[in-house]
Amino acid sequence: MKRLLQILTIFMVIIALASPVVAASSRRGKKVFKKSCKTCHTRKDEGGKLSPLQKTMAQWRIYFKKDKHKDNSEIWEGMSKKDQKNLLKFFLDFALDSDQPETCG
Ligand code: HEC
Numbered sequence: 838m839k840r841l842l843q844i845l846t847i848f849m850v851i852i853a854l855a856s857p858v859v860a861a862s863s864r865r866g867k868k869v870f871k872k873s874c875k876t877c878h879t880r881k882d883e884g885g886k887l888s889p890l891q892k893t894m895a896q897w898r899i900y901f902k903k904d905k906h907k908d909n910s911e912i913w914e915g916m917s918k919k920d921q922k923n924l925l926k927f928f929l930d931f932a933l934d935s936d937q938p939e940t941c942g
Contacts, residue, residue, distance in 0.1 A: 861919075866927025869920045872914065875908045887930035890938050 877884035892900065901921075906912050913921065931938060 839908060844888055861922040861926035863923065863927040863930040865920075866923035866925070866930075869916065869924045873924075875918075875939060889928045889935075890933050892928075893934045894929050894932040897925065897932055901925050901928075 874884075874887060876882075878887035880886045887896070901924075916924070929935065
């Protein structure tokens with residue numbers, strides 16, 4: 838019994854340590870969005886209002902792969918790979934055809 842508990846404990850520690858690395862976080866992505874995108878993307882500013890709802894998941898994947906402000910790429914250059922992943926996760930989680938489509942203010 839004691840041995841089983843030990844094994845379980847080790848198992849849980851491994852899961853707890855591994856999960857933040859594996860899973861991108863859309864909550865974190867929303868922060869990145871506010872910090873890096875909302876500077877231009879508000880109703881009034883030059884970029885216009887931007888929200889995950891504007892595209893489907895497939896369209897966001899394509900945008901993140903191909904476009905990403907080609908003409909203005911310094912917007913993405915300052916962003917870590919991890920933040921880019923989180924940002925994509927945020928857009929996918931709330932995309933037009935996601936389970937929980939949402940505007941983000
Ligand atoms: C320096 C200002 C600026 C920042 C910062 C900015 N954008 Fe933009 N964005 C624009 C402008 C201007 C347009 C419209 C013209 C164009 O497409 O380049 C635009 C257009 C877009 C579009 C529309 C393209 C389409 O196909 O409909 C998307 C999506 C987009 N931005 C995503 C983002 C994301 C995601 C971020 C944050 C990582 C971001 N933008 C940060 C200025 C900005």
